[in-house]
Amino acid sequence: MSIFNFKIEKKIPNFLGRAGVLTTPHGEILTPSFVVVGTKGTVKSVTPEQLINNGVQVTLANTYHLYLQPGDELIRDAGGLHKFMNWNGPLMTDSGGFQVFSLGVAYGKEISKVVTVTDPSLLISERSSVDDGVPRLATIGNDGVSFRSHIDGSLHYITPEKSIEIQHNLGADIIFAFDECTSPTENNRYQEEALSRTHAWAKRSLIEHKKRELIKDTTPAILEVQPQLASEVVPLGFRTPSFPQALFGIVQGGRSEILRKKSAEVIGSMDFDGFGIGGSFAKEDMSTAVKWVNEILPEEKPRHLLGIGEPEDLFMGVENGVDLFDCVGPTRIARNGTLFTKNGKINILNAKFVKDFNIIDSGCECYTCINYTRSYMSHLFRAKEMLGATLASIHNIYFINKLVSDMRKSILEDNFFDFKEEFLKNYLS
RNA sequence: GCGUCGGUGGUAGAGCGGUCAAUUACAACAGACUGUAAAUCUGUCGCCUUCGGGCUACGUAGGUUCAAAUCCUACCCGACGCA
Numbered sequence: 001m002s003i004f005n006f007k008i009e010k011k012i013p014n015f016l017g018r019a020g021v022l023t024t025p026h027g028e029i030l031t032p033s034f035v036v037v038g039t040k041g042t043v044k045s046v047t048p049e050q051l052i053n054n055g056v057q058v059t060l061a062n063t064y065h066l067y068l069q070p071g072d073e074l075i076r077d078a079g080g081l082h083k084f085m086n087w088n089g090p091l092m093t094d095s096g097g098f099q100v101f102s103l104g105v106a107y108g109k110e111i112s113k114v115v116t117v118t119d120p121s122l123l124i125s126e127r128s129s130v131d132d133g134v135p136r137l138a139t140i141g142n143d144g145v146s147f148r149s150h151i152d153g154s155l156h157y158i159t160p161e162k163s164i165e166i167q168h169n170l171g172a173d174i175i176f177a178f179d180e181c182t183s184p185t186e187n188n189r190y191q192e193e194a195l196s197r198t199h200a201w202a203k204r205s206l207i208e209h210k211k212r213e214l215i216k217d218t219t220p221a222i223l224e225v226q227p228q229l230a231s232e233v234v235p236l237g238f239r240t241p242s243f244p245q246a247l248f249g250i251v252q253g254g255r256s257e258i259l260r261k262k263s264a265e266v267i268g269s270m271d272f273d274g275f276g277i278g279g280s281f282a283k284e285d286m287s288t289a290v291k292w293v294n295e296i297l298p299e300e301k302p303r304h305l306l307g308i309g310e311p312e313d314l315f316m317g318v319e320n321g322v323d324l325f326d327c328v329g330p331t332r333i334a335r336n337g338t339l340f341t342k343n344g345k346i347n348i349l350n351a352k353f354v355k356d357f358n359i360i361d362s363g364c365e366c367y368t369c370i371n372y373t374r375s376y377m378s379h380l381f382r383a384k385e386m387l388g389a390t391l392a393s394i395h396n397i398y399f400i401n402k403l404v405s406d407m408r409k410s411i412l413e414d415n416f417f418d419f420k421e422e423f424l425k426n427y428l429s
Numbered sequence: 430g431c432g433u434c435g436g437u438g439g440u441a442g443a444g445c446g447g448u449c450a451a452u453u454a455c456a457a458c459a460g461a462c463u464g465u466a467a468a469u470c471u472g473u474c475g476c477c478u479u480c481g482g483g484c485u486a487c488g489u490a491g492g493u494u495c496a497a498a499u500c501c502u503a504c505c506c507g508a509c510g511c512a
Contacts, residue, residue, distance in 0.1 A: 039465050060464075098464045113463045137466075150466040181464075250464090278464070307464035329463045336462070336469065351458070381468095389468050 004174075004246040004273050006302045006323075012416050016294045016321030019411040022274075022302050024090040024173040025243035026082065027057075031302065032318045032411075034309065034404045035060045035092060035326035036397055040069070041085040044331055045389040046397065048087045054366055054394050055401035059087055060326045063166050063175075064096035064158070068149050072169035080171035080241050092326070093172040095163045095205070097250065098307065100145050101181035101280060104138035111183050113307050115282050140180060142197060160204040164247075168212050171241035176276055177205035179250040181306075184282050191254035198252045199266050206270055209247040216240060246273035248304060251293050255285050264296035274302040277322070287316045294321035311340070311403055311427055315420045318407050330400045334392035337381045340399040342426050348392070353378040366398035367391075 008020040022029040036043050036051060039062040043051060051059065061081060066072060078084040082091055105111065137148040144159030163178035179198045182191055249272035253259035267275060275297050277290060290305060297303055302323045308314070309327020317325060330340070337349045341361040346353070348360075356374040368377075368391040380388030403423070410419035 035464090037465070044465085045468075062465080065465085092464095094464045099466090102464090103466065107466080176464080179464095276464075281463090283463095304464085309463055313463075325463095327463050328465045328467090332465065332467065332469085333462060335467080338462080347460085349459090384468075386468075 004244075006274070006300065008300070010412050012319065012411055013414075015319055016291065017319045017411060017416065018321065018323070019408045020302070020323060022090075022323070024058075024246070025241075026088060026090045026173050029057050029090050029324070030405075030408060031323040032314075032404050032408055033057050033324055034314070034400050035304075035324055036401075037326050037328045037331065038085070038087075039328075040065045041075070041081060043397075044335065044393065045386065046331075046393050048085070050367070050390075050394055051087075051397065052089070054398040055405060056089075056397060057401075058090040058092065058324075060092040060094060061085070061170070061172065062094050062096070062099075063163055063170065064094075064099045064147065066093075066170055067096070067158075067166045068151055068156070072166040076169040076171065076240060082171065090174070091172040092174040093167050093170050093176070094306075094326075095167065095176040095178045095250075096145075096147075096158055097163075097176065097179035097278065098181050099147065100138050100140060100179075101183065103147060103150065104136050104140065104145075105183050105186075106280075107136045107138070111185060111280065113280050114286070115184050115280065140197075142200075144178075145180075160201040161208045164205050164208040164212065168209075168240045168245065172245065173243075174246045174248060174274070175209070177202045177247060177249045177272070179252060179276075179278055181278050181280060182252060182254050184255055184280050184285070186254065188254075188256060188259075191252075191256060191259055195252050195254075195259050195263055198250065199263070202249045202267055202270060202272075206247060206249065206272065209245075210271075212240070213244060216242070216244065248272055248274040248276045248302075250276040250278045250306070251297070252279050253289075253293075254279060255282060255289070257288070257292055260289050260292045261296060264293040268297045272301070274304065276304045276306045278306045286313065287320060290317060290320045290322060309400065311400070312424060314400075314404060315407065315424065318404070318411075319416070319420070325404070327400075330396035331393050334396040335389045337388075337392070339377070339392055340396050342423070343429065344427055348374060348377045349381050354382075360395055361399065364395070364399065366395050368395040368398075 005023040006020055008018045011018045020031045022031055035058045036056050038059045041061050043059060066075060075081050075084050082088055137150055139146045144157055144162065147156045147158060149156060158178065160178040167175035178201050180194045182194045186194070249267040249270055251260070251263045251267045253263040277293050281289060294303060303321060304324035305317045305322040307327055308317060308325055309329040314325055338345050338347050339360050353374045358374055359369040360374055360377065361369060372391060377388060377391060380391065406419065407416065410416045
């Protein structure tokens with residue numbers, strides 16, 4: 001019944017990995033696939049045409065940011081986020097759950113999505129040591145989260161129901177349950193407490209979503225239209241999307257095998273259209289966590305590893321049964337002058353590139369590499385010209401999408417591990 | 430020619446007797462960035478170092494002082510004003 005058909009085309013023998021096709025109201029996503037992040041309804045410095053021309057199938061925007069600016073109701077009235085941002089392909093929105101983390105415990109600290117430590121046991125700390133008096137913009141309650149706007153300081157309260165309401169107003173094809181992304185530095189007791197909250201919020205998100213989908217199905221064209229206005233008079237505005245939206249539940253559980261598996265069972269048994277795997281990881285924990293979870297989640301539904309996007313991590317995820325990834329990495333590092341090449345990342349601001357008239361990555365067929373040299377890129381970045389950010393983003397977006405697309409091809413051609421070995425040998429050398 | 434003001438590290442520009450190898454910004458040189466608080470942030474930025482410190486530096490040359498980028502004298506250079 002759902003038009004969110006997910007078809008698995010081929011599996012990696014004896015592994016969890018697979019290649020598939022996920023159908024959405026705005027087109028198919030060939031998986032595994034990389035989702036480019038456009039938090040505020042734009043992939044920074046890149047137009048939708050440039051995204052499409054460089055291999056992007058699907059983009060992801062953010063509930064929290066768009067709710068604050070320009071407002072979800074405005075976007076609804078504009079005809080939905082697809083139309084507003086001129087992205088007509090598959091579109092996702094994150095729930096704001098990551099901001100519970102990034103504007104909460106992680107605010108003003110050296111904690112990020114992936115923590116690199118040599119000894120993971122160092123991560124276990126008392127909550128009090130994390131809470132060192134640095135003011136936070138997000139405070140967690142059992143019913144929801146209070147956010148202090150990072151834009152103007154105003155106070156906002158987001159509950160699971162509110163997050164779903166916003167995401168229905170925004171109208172992406174795939175939306176996420178409201179969750180609490182925890183820091184790997186939290187102790188086990190806190191992880192357990194946060195997990196039960198995330199599970200309760202998942203259920204509430206699902207109920208709210210179903211309720212809204214039901215109304216949508218019965219009166220698809222005139223939902224929330226003022227009675228006196230016929231739908232043809234208000235062709236697109238003033239209504240949530242007339243197409244169904246998919247809701248993905250999010251698995252958490254920190255570094256604990258017990259909690260991760262428990263979460264996969266609890267979330268996996270709920271009637272979600274797919275699943276996100278969330279949390280901030282210690283790098284060395286990531287593969288085990290993903291594996292524990294994907295062994296339990298229903299095989300026939302798509303899985304999205306939230307916020308992960310380093311090439312080596314993408315191989316890990318695909319091998320362990322992840323279908324979708326999103327990550328700010330490729331575009332953020334691009335804006336800061338770091339570019340992917342098959343032989344590893346380069347910082348185009350380094351002195352050695354000033355007179356390097358080669359292209360960024362030999363053999364690359366992206367718009368940037370077809371037309372420009374490392375020397376020119378170096379010049380744009382040194383001169384702080386805007387085009388530098390655009391051309392660098394285009395290159396990194398092309399690179400990462402090509403990489404995942406090649407992984408998919410290798411699964412279909414039964415040589416995933418050969419491809420992985422060959423790529424990583426060059427990339428990590 | 431006289432007068433006035435000024436000459437500080439790659440640049441601009443603080444400092445105006447000790448706490449000055451010299452605030453700050455920019456440039457330069459590196460690094461970081463993983464569901465975007467991010468076109469951002471961090472470090473280095475005279476030479477040497479066993480990292481304690483040592484040496485050479487604020488136009489040039491002298492001088493005063495326990496101590497000078499800071500005060501005095503002469504000279505050189507620049508800007509402006511008057512001839």
